[in-house]
Structure formats: C-alpha cells, structure tokens
Amino acid sequence: KQEVTQIPAALSVPEGENLVLNCSFTDSAIYNLQWFRQDPGKGLTSLLLIQSSQREQTSGRLNASLDKSSGRSTLYIAASQPGDSATYLCAGPGGSNYKLTFGKGTLLTVNP
Amino acid sequence: NAGVTQTPKFRVLKTGQSMTLLCAQDMNHEYMYWYRQDPGMGLRLIHYSVGEGTTAKGEVPDGYNVSRLKKQNFLLGLESAAPSQTSVYFCASSRGVSYAEAFFGQGTRLTVV
Numbered sequence: 001k002q003e004v005t006q007i008p009a010a011l012s013v014p015e016g017e018n019l020v021l022n023c024s025f026t027d028s029a030i031y032n033l034q035w036f037r038q039d040p041g042k043g044l045t046s047l048l049l050i051q052s053s054q055r056e057q058t059s060g061r062l063n064a065s066l067d068k069s070s071g072r073s074t075l076y077i078a079a080s081q082p083g084d085s086a087t088y089l090c091a092g093p094g095g096s097n098y099k100l101t102f103g104k105g106t107l108l109t110v111n112p
Numbered sequence: 113n114a115g116v117t118q119t120p121k122f123r124v125l126k127t128g129q130s131m132t133l134l135c136a137q138d139m140n141h142e143y144m145y146w147y148r149q150d151p152g153m154g155l156r157l158i159h160y161s162v163g164e165g166t167t168a169k170g171e172v173p174d175g176y177n178v179s180r181l182k183k184q185n186f187l188l189g190l191e192s193a194a195p196s197q198t199s200v201y202f203c204a205s206s207r208g209v210s211y212a213e214a215f216f217g218q219g220t221r222l223t224v225v
Binding site: 032034036042043044045046049089091099100101102103104105 | 145147152153154155157160170171202204206212213214215216217218219
C-alpha cells in the first residue's frame with residue numbers, strides 16, 4: 001500500500017526566500033509523482049508532473065525532483081512571493097493499483 | 113475549456129436525506145475519482161472508475177455509491193446522509209494512471225445536519 005508523507009506540515013518564510021518542500025513515499029514502483037497547489041476553499045491545481053523515468057521537471061520558479069530509489073520528491077520554489085501562500089500537496093499512484101495517494105500537504109505562508 | 117465540473121458547489125442536507133453529486137469531464141479521460149477532504153485527514157479516496165461502466169472501492173466507500181454510465185460523467189450518491197459525511201468532496205479525472213496528469217474539480221461543500 002502506497003503511503004505518502006509530507007514534511008513539514010507548515011512553513012512560514014519571508015518574501016524572496018528560496019524554499020524546499022519534501023514528499024516521501026513508500027512504494028518505489030511509483031508511476032509518477034504530481035505536485036498540486038490548493039488555495040483556501042478551492043480545488044487542487046496541478047503544478048508539475050514527474051514521470052517515473054524523469055528526475056526533474058521545471059515550471060517557472062518551480063522545480064520538482066523525483067528519486068525513486070530513496071522514495072523522495074522535493075518541490076523547490078525560488079524567490080518566494082506572498083502569492084505563493086497556499087497548501088502544497090504531492091500525490092502518486094504506484095504498484096498494482098490505480099489509486100492516486102495523497103500526502104496531507106504543507107501549508108506555506110510567505111510573509112511580505 | 114471546462115475541464116472537470118462538479119455540481120452542486122454547496123449543499124446542506126438533513127440526516128437521512130439522499131443526494132447525488134455529479135462530476136463531468138470534457139477531456140475524454142478514462143479514469144475518474146471521488147475524494148473527500150477533511151481537516152487533519154487529508155484527501156481520501158472514496159470510489160474510482162477506470163472506464164465507462166466500471167467502478168471500484170477506495171479507502172472510505174461505506175455510505176456511498178457511484179455510477180459511471182457515460183464516460184464523461186461520474187456520479188456519487190449518498191443514500192442516507194449522516195453528519196459524518198459532512199466534508200468537501202472532490203472529483204478528479206486522468207487519461208490513465210501510469211503517465212497521466214490528474215485534474216480536479218472545484219469541490220462540493222456538503223454539510224449534513
């Protein structure tokens with residue numbers, strides 16, 4: 001059974017800081033790893049999808065990496081802005097099932 | 113470009129009432145999912161479907177039923193609502209599981225009183 005853990009649960013940083021969010025998973029037979037953003041009271045917005053054959057994906061100030069051997073993914077946010085404040089979730093399907101398993105998220109606050 | 117649309121967005125039910133949540137996607141995706149999100153519990157999978165006419169149980173299926181009669185629609189039913197089903201419900205879809213990105217609807221906030 002795939003289990004996904006996100007550390008830290010909450011993070012507060014000053015504007016302009018570079019930061020890393022962590023995601024770990026138990027089933028290394030993961031097909032892909034997806035990072036989402038969720039604003040309060042809203043749905044999930046897909047940020048980046050990393051295939052199992054890839055090691056990194058980049059979109060603007062965001063960079064996500066995937067290391068299947070260690071069961072880890074990181075989301076790097078460069079030059080953080082107050083508008084980046086949200087909950088960030090990682091999720092991935094793995095093994096012999098079709099279920100997309102989520103971590104509980106990291107609540108990010110970027111202070112002006 | 114609608115993506116994944118959930119209906120309704122908000123609903124208040126009395127205990128014992130029934131209702132159906134509708135999820136519609138216009139991306140011709142095979143896979144569809146229903147999740148509930150509760151504080152401290154994260155997103156938990158209720159039911160999912162890997163194609164038209166198929167359904168399967170997720171982590172927390174009790175008290176819910178689903179149907180996928182058309183590829184673009186995935187319905188979630190509550191036959192006899194309970195206060196424990198107060199939650200935010202999200203629908204998602206993807207082209208497949210292996211290499212495909214999942215897309216989510218905006219959610220349905222359900223309160224059972």
